Amino acid sequence: MRVKSLEFYAVRLPFRFAFKHSLASRNFSDNVVARAVVEVEEKGDVEGWGESVPRDYVTGETLETSMTRLKMDYAPRLINQKFSDAQEIVRLLESEFYDLALDERPLGASWCALELAVLDAVARANSLNLAKWLGRKDDQGQEAGVVYGGVLPFVNNRLLPLALALYRLYGYKTVKIKVGTDLENDIERVKQARAILGKKIILRVDANAAWNVEQTLRFAEQTRRFNVASIEQPVPAQDLEGMARLTASLPEQIVADEALCTISQAQTLASEKICSGFNIRLSKVGGFLAAREIAEIARRAGIANHLGAQVGESGILSAAGRAFVQAQGPFENCEGSANRFLLKQDLTREDFTAGMGGVGKPILAPGLNLTVPPKNLSSLVRNHETAKLRNTSPNALMRC
Incomplete structure (x- = not known):
């Protein structure tokens, strides 16, 4: 198996009403969505989805800083990485997490979307229930x-x-x-x-x-x-x-x-x-x-x-x-x-x-058991920008 491609989207989700607490009031949420494609021998490509919600008053992260870290710091570490089984990708993700000192630095939203997308794709590719x-x-x-x-x-x-x-x-x-x-x-x-x-x-x-x-x-x-x-x-x-x-x-x-x-x-x-x-x-x-x-x-x-x-x-x-x-x-x-x-x-x-x-209801199917229709995503992408890492080079990045 190989992490073939990674894509990141900045999306804005509008609310039905303003949600207020002592630190903030908002009527929309700016989120990061990640799509990972894992290439599997004899099965072809399998996609997975992840998401994070950066909040500057919680971890100091914003939508912009999270997208930058994903593209410049995190994605190059995983793209084109090969692994023999599901447990190996878990070890890789944990190793990279600690190597980036994310166990000590509060930058969770910058990593969460990427990790979830990869785990979802690998679970689907191997018919694994995430909970088990x-x-x-x-x-x-x-x-x-x-x-x-x-x-x-x-x-x-x-x-x-x-x-x-x-x-x-x-x-x-x-x-x-x-x-x-x-x-x-x-x-x-x-x-x-x-x-x-x-x-x-x-x-x-x-x-x-x-x-x-x-x-x-x-x-x-x-x-x-x-x-x-x-x-x-x-x-x-x-x-x-x-x-x-x-x-x-x-x-x-x-x-x-x-x-x-x-x-x-x-x-x-x-x-x-x-x-x-x-x-x-x-x-x-x-x-x-x-x-x-x-x-x-x-x-x-x-x-x-x-x-x-x-x-x-x-x-x-x-x-x-x-x-x-x-x-x-x-x-x-x-x-x-x-x-x-x-x-x-x-x-x-x-x-x-x-x-x-x-x-x-419990999630019993492989992975997160969800689909993201293209029309749903395209209608919510902020400024219609999508960041995508090129398959041919782990350090190459293109804007589309």
Whole structure:
């Protein structure tokens, strides 16, 4: 087998409504899409798809810097590479990841799309189910579908009761509310959420680094009677001492998100007992293989794993996240697969939106089991530019 060609697309996915939290507000998402073609003897060419969502306020990456790194730094390392079997390409991807120091540098979105595309193509070429191929060493992954929780962005107080009622009606078993604009209002929102959602639905909050330690302590004390299960990234990502203090003093689970972008950060968070939960987003941490290692770090340290999602993921990342939970689960909470609810148009022909109750059907076919129709892609390519690496030379790049 040989990595025959790699293509990268900068796409813009428009939203049905503006999604707001304490760090950003957006009504579209600029994503990177990768297409890999693997040449297989006697089978011909097999394509695979990958995606990433660069966010400058999370990893410092933008759409432009991610595209540049893919074309100039990452793709030349893989193009024309030959490998004898599926495990050899995994070893190659892991070796290149560490050689690029991506285990320490927060540049996950720049690598994730490329890695996913190659893994998808290789899995399809070898008729491999991703969850079984890249599953847990103890063989304790899950083959069943994934149950997702709902994430409620900032909405004004007038619309909040209606939004909460709709989440309850849809059957979500977990609801996470974005907080962090005004502490008193946040406390009131949680009170209202518990009243509308009832006692059985698990309630979580995500501050997106908006508070300090004292504010978090006050919030936790004032909302404890409403049984908040977890507080995600309450303080700035660099305030590890503050997060450790909260983890040691609060019964609520303290989940690291913006503070968890690399394998190195995961090791620090675990060894120094800085948090009690990991929010693992494939695009943020550098793809499936890095996320797999981070999930294992969490399990060894007794830290709860949560599947996170970047706002604006297409069906490609939704499928990848689902396959990841099937491979590495069970997880305490899963987010994502809100495609039809958020996106005006998706990239994939398949609809990976979680159904009633947040249930997502398992991916059982080889690879990510998806198709990207050319018309879907062409209508969303930003500025109609596509970067493509020439097959004839691993270092040659042409613009088309």
